[in-house]
Amino acid sequence: MRTIGFMQAMNEALQEEMRRDPSVYVLGLGVHYSGTHPSVTAGLIDEFGAARVRSTPVSEAAVAGSCVGAALAGMRPVAQFSLADFVFCALDEILCKAGKWRYTHGAEGGMSLPIVFLETIGGYVSAASEHSQSPLALYAHAPGLKIAVPTTPYNAKGLLKTAIRDNNPVVFFPHKRLMGAQGPVPEEDYTVPFGQAEVRREGRDVTVVATSYMVTLALEAASKLEEQGVDTEVIDPLTLEPLDTERIVESVRKTGRRVVVDEDTERCGVGAEIGMQVVERAFDALKAPIQRVSNPNLPVPYSRPLEQAVLPSREKIEKAIQQTLAA
Amino acid sequence: MEPASEQLLEIYTNMVRSRAFEELVISIMPKGKIPAGWMSGVGQEGIVGALSGLREDDYVTYTHRGAYYFLCRGSDPGRILAELYGKRTGYCGGKGGRHLADTKHRLFGKSGTIGGHAPIAVGLATAVQIRGEDSVVMSFFGDGTSNRGTTHESMNLTSVWKLPLIWVCENNGWAGLTPSSMSTAYTDVADLAEAYSIPGRIVDGNDVLEVHEATREAVARARAGAGPSLIELKTYRIREFAEGGWFPTGYRDPEEVEAWKKRDPIERFRAVLLSRGVLTAGQVEEIQQKAVEEMQVAQKFADESEFPPVEDAFTDLYA
Numbered sequence: 001m002r003t004i005g006f007m008q009a010m011n012e013a014l015q016e017e018m019r020r021d022p023s024v025y026v027l028g029l030g031v032h033y034s035g036t037h038p039s040v041t042a043g044l045i046d047e048f049g050a051a052r053v054r055s056t057p058v059s060e061a062a063v064a065g066s067c068v069g070a071a072l073a074g075m076r077p078v079a080q081f082s083l084a085d086f087v088f089c090a091l092d093e094i095l096c097k098a099g100k101w102r103y104t105h106g107a108e109g110g111m112s113l114p115i116v117f118l119e120t121i122g123g124y125v126s127a128a129s130e131h132s133q134s135p136l137a138l139y140a141h142a143p144g145l146k147i148a149v150p151t152t153p154y155n156a157k158g159l160l161k162t163a164i165r166d167n168n169p170v171v172f173f174p175h176k177r178l179m180g181a182q183g184p185v186p187e188e189d190y191t192v193p194f195g196q197a198e199v200r201r202e203g204r205d206v207t208v209v210a211t212s213y214m215v216t217l218a219l220e221a222a223s224k225l226e227e228q229g230v231d232t233e234v235i236d237p238l239t240l241e242p243l244d245t246e247r248i249v250e251s252v253r254k255t256g257r258r259v260v261v262d263e264d265t266e267r268c269g270v271g272a273e274i275g276m277q278v279v280e281r282a283f284d285a286l287k288a289p290i291q292r293v294s295n296p297n298l299p300v301p302y303s304r305p306l307e308q309a310v311l312p313s314r315e316k317i318e319k320a321i322q323q324t325l326a327a
Numbered sequence: 328m329e330p331a332s333e334q335l336l337e338i339y340t341n342m343v344r345s346r347a348f349e350e351l352v353i354s355i356m357p358k359g360k361i362p363a364g365w366m367s368g369v370g371q372e373g374i375v376g377a378l379s380g381l382r383e384d385d386y387v388t389y390t391h392r393g394a395y396y397f398l399c400r401g402s403d404p405g406r407i408l409a410e411l412y413g414k415r416t417g418y419c420g421g422k423g424g425r426h427l428a429d430t431k432h433r434l435f436g437k438s439g440t441i442g443g444h445a446p447i448a449v450g451l452a453t454a455v456q457i458r459g460e461d462s463v464v465m466s467f468f469g470d471g472t473s474n475r476g477t478t479h480e481s482m483n484l485t486s487v488w489k490l491p492l493i494w495v496c497e498n499n500g501w502a503g504l505t506p507s508s509m510s511t512a513y514t515d516v517a518d519l520a521e522a523y524s525i526p527g528r529i530v531d532g533n534d535v536l537e538v539h540e541a542t543r544e545a546v547a548r549a550r551a552g553a554g555p556s557l558i559e560l561k562t563y564r565i566r567e568f569a570e571g572g573w574f575p576t577g578y579r580d581p582e583e584v585e586a587w588k589k590r591d592p593i594e595r596f597r598a599v600l601l602s603r604g605v606l607t608a609g610q611v612e613e614i615q616q617k618a619v620e621e622m623q624v625a626q627k628f629a630d631e632s633e634f635p636p637v638e639d640a641f642t643d644l645y646a
Contacts, residue, residue: 025457051457057487062480065446066453072435073386073454092440092477097447101436103644107420109430112646144644167646 001184006174009153009185010040010118013160014078016189018048021076024164025052027063028080028118040118040174041080064090067115068097076114076164084119084173085133098169099144112167116160122175122213122263123311129299132307134263136211137270139171140240146170146194147240151215153183155238158192166194175213195242199251203233206321207251209274210234210261214293214312218261221317232321240270248274249282256287257324261312266294288327291320330379330539332605338379338535339600340614342372342593345395347618348404349566351626352394352411356570360630361411364573365425368393370499370565373531373592375399376538377465377495377558380546386433386451386464388444390497391425392564396467400432404621405628414632421635422643442475444468449481452490452555463549464492465542471502473516482557486523489554493545496559497532503568504578517559525555532560533592536599563587 004012018024025048031041032055045053056063060081067077081087087094094117102111123132139147146168150156156174163170200215201222210218215236222232233251237244252258258278260271271292278290293312301307330338349369355361368374371393378399381387389396397407402418410417410427418429428436438444448466455462472478473496485492496516500507513519520527526545530537538560545556565588568574600606 054453054488057480057483059480059484061477062446062449062484065443065477065481066450066484069388069447069450069452070454070457071450072447073451075450075454075457077450092443093446096439097443102646104423104426105419105428105436106430107422107639107643108418110646111430111435114646146645 001186003182004153004185005038006153006156006179006181006183007038007040009157010160010174011042013157013164014041014044015047017161017164018044018052023074024076024078025054026078026080027054027056027066029056029058029082031055031080060086060090061093064093064117065097067117068093068101068113071113071115072111078116078118078164080118082120083131084121084135085130087117087119094145094169094171095142099142103144113169114167115169116163117169117171119171119173120176120179121173122177123300123307124177124213126302126304126307128302132300134173134212136173136240136262136264137268137273140270140273141268144169145241148172148194149212149238149240150174151178151212151236151238153181153185155192155198157185158190159194159238162191162194165191173212177213178216192238194239195244197235197237197244197247199233199247200236201232201234203231203255205231205255206257206259206324207233207235207248207255208259208261208317208321209237209248211237211240211270212263214261214263217312217314218317220314221321224314225318225321230321230325243274245277245281249278252278252282253285256285258286259291259293259317259320259324261293261317263312264294265297266292267297269294288324291324293317293320334379335600335605338375338539339596339606340618341375341379341395341399342535342596343614344398344404344618344621345372345375345393346593347622348394348398348407351408351622353570355626356572361571362413363424364569364571365411366392366569367564367566368395370587370591371497371532371562373533373535373538373560373562374467374495374497376535377542377560379539380543381465382462384462386448386462388448388451388464388466389434389437390467390469390472391437391441392469392497396434397427397429397432400429400434402429402432402434403625405625408625408629409632412629412632413634414629415635415639416628416632420639422639442468442472442477445472445475445477445481448492449484449490452485452492453488455491456488461550462491463546464490465495465546466492467495467497469502470496470498470500470507470511470516471505473519474502474510482519482523482525485555486525489552491549491552492555493542493549494555494557495542496557497562498559499562499564501564501579504575515559517557520557525557527557527559529559529561532562533590533595535592535596563590
């Protein structure tokens with residue numbers, strides 16, 4: 001199988017879906033320019049023209065809300081927002097309109113809102129507090145949205161195609177540190193389904209559930225601990241709504257120990273939710289308290305050593321695994 | 328060009344129906360059947376002149392005030408009222424209430440946030456443009472909403488993309504309890520048009536014919552692909568911000584309200600039609616009577632409708 005980059009994988013998903021369905025279009029800052037660096041939207045304008053590849057002003061609310069309007073009129077917009085941090089300016093449009101209008105207004109007439117919001121998340125690039133956030137829990141907290149968190153070029157392409165074909169609003173979160181990743185991606189058409197977690201590494205001693213770039217760190221920690229004879233299972237949920245709780249609970253029933261790694265601030269975060277789901281469904285299987293590795297509710301600082309102190313790391317994950325094993 | 332007599336009568340009839348609906352809601356409010364507030368459009372029926380220039384395949388986004396948008400587009404007042412009651416037969420199955428929608432008539436929902444409609448209107452017009460259709464979008468907003476960033480972002484974007492959209496500002500001078508003088512740097516909302524390089528025009532919002540003529544021109548322009556326009560209707564809300572007794576009163580000068588009552592858009596238009604012989608005194612009576620009867624039927628329908636079963640609370644989140 002050929003090897004391609006994460007951004008090329010997303011780019012191919014957009015290109016193939018735009019060919020497949022004329023109602024798909026993309027919009028965002030600078031999407032008209034293919035540029036000299038790899039990008040998710042490179043080359044689309046040459047094939048699809050300016051009507052379906054629309055560069056926008058710095059107007060996040062208008063862009064996100066326009067996706068809602070276009071979707072109401074039968075289109076399938078894909079909004080490229082670059083950083084998730086910027087999208088806080090458009091949360092009324094995404095949380096209250098995209099997420100709630102079908103339920104509130106669409107009881108008849110089959111209202112659907114097929115929209116993809118692309119929001120790049122994550123720290124580890126010295127970008128400071130307003131360019132480093134991973135606000136997964138914020139979206140997971142709101143009704144009506146689906147949430148995809150790709151981790152490899154393969155699942156990035158497959159999940160993005162699923163997102164574009166879905167009749168609901170999907171928030172799609174690539175991670176800055178994964179955008180340069182390379183990996184095997186087939187040439188033929190395929191999709192990756194929502195709601196099916198991927199077991200990235202099988203193990204018997206402890207289950208680590210990790211999201212986004214945290215999967216990479218968790219796999220590194222698992223390799224390191226293998227030298228000490230610890231057999232770690234790493235689960236990548238891929239989507240947080242729908243969430244494959246069954247697969248997570250099944251793993252905990254096998255290992256009896258759980259660590260959740262999530263880059264977002266810890267309080268009321270994805271780790272809290274996944275932890276509670278396990279407590280509600282498999283409390284009897286737990287041999288030790290669940291451990292969380294997350295940002296301890298701090299803004300992400302700029303300086304390298306400070307940033308590392310705040311965000312999860314391979315070492316912190318190793319420590320959490322050892323703690324749950326020692327308990 | 329003056330509309331034909333038939334269209335003049337239709338405009339008048341829809342103004343009377345809109346007022347009759349408002350009066351019905353006002354009469355029902357003290358009975359507690361509507362569990363929340365309603366923002367009355369009494370005095371702003373000149374808007375009917377803008378709506379009457381649209382085709383069925385056009386789109387409308389609308390403010391939180393008034394039922395004219397719905398009644399002009401062909402919605403059933405019984406189903407509107409049923410929605411306000413929270414009944415299953417309402418347009419949103421009781422889930423939207425006053426945040427009304429009627430998807431069949433391309434009325435997709437009242438935004439719970441002031442200014443939430445503007446970006447949605449942009450998207451509706453974008454869809455039309457991408458598909459190469461000749462529908463237009465008419466997006467209503469208030470002077471208060473002109474203070475929202477979404478309004479400015481959206482006006483800019485419609486101009487940059489030359490979208491088929493008509494911005495119609497219903498300037499009633501008040502944003503809740505706050506007069507424009509305390510909130511708005513510009514006297515005329517239409518002045519924004521210059522900043523966004525689109526045509527702007529001010530009209531007497533209580534002169535329904537002037538409203539009709541101005542918006543018809545803007546609609547024709549949008550339909551021809553020449554881009555958006557902004558029309559400001561100077562009008563006034565006669566009632567308080569909301570019906571239902573929970574909103575403060577006494578913040579306006581009663582003389583101001585009385586002065587505007589004398590400029591009632593329906594009375595003014597009736598006088599014009601009578602003087603021109605388009606309308607007879609008999610017809611005035613007949614149109615009024617029919618509107619009242621229509622609202623009685625609506626009330627009966629809403630009263631007799633069932634509340635939704637509780638299971639409905641758990642459906643329709645995802646498509």
